[in-house]
Amino acid sequence: MNAQRNELAADIRAVDGNHDLGAAALADKLAELGWSKPRxxxxxxxxxxxxxxxxxxxxxxxxxxxxxxxxxxxxxxxxxxxxxxxxxxxxxxxxxxxxx
Structure with missing residues (x-):
């Protein structure tokens, strides 16, 4: 589980390293990378x-x-x-x- 968390954190930094995206825009970018809530x-x-x-x-x-x-x-x-x-x-x- 930690590997998945670390990968998500890396993607967040890559997508929004400057913290200038809002939550909705960040969610859209992460979804484009394939992230979704596990069923x-x-x-x-x-x-x-x-x-x-x-x-x-x-x-x-x-x-x-x-x-x-x-x-x-x-x-x-x-x-x-x-x-x-x-x-x-x-x-x-x-x-x-x-x-x-």
Missing amino acids: TVETPDDLDSLPELSVVIDKHDDVSQKRGGRWCGYETADLTGKQLARYKPIRVLFTPGGEG
Whole structure:
């Protein structure tokens, strides 16, 4: 997470190093660079509604992918949406078709 924060800070300095842009203009410039608020899910139903092969990251920075309706990760296997939701907030990293 720190690497992402540092990259954002570097982009802010590059876009508005003189601090002369207003908040709206700065937001527009950062959006042009690809920055957006991460999508988060909070409930088991939210997790269960994500399509197969979606990828999420939990509060411990553990990554899981939905396979066969269950959530599988490097150190975790076969979690239900209810079990995974205990580790919220959960950010969506990828959904097939770019929905995430």
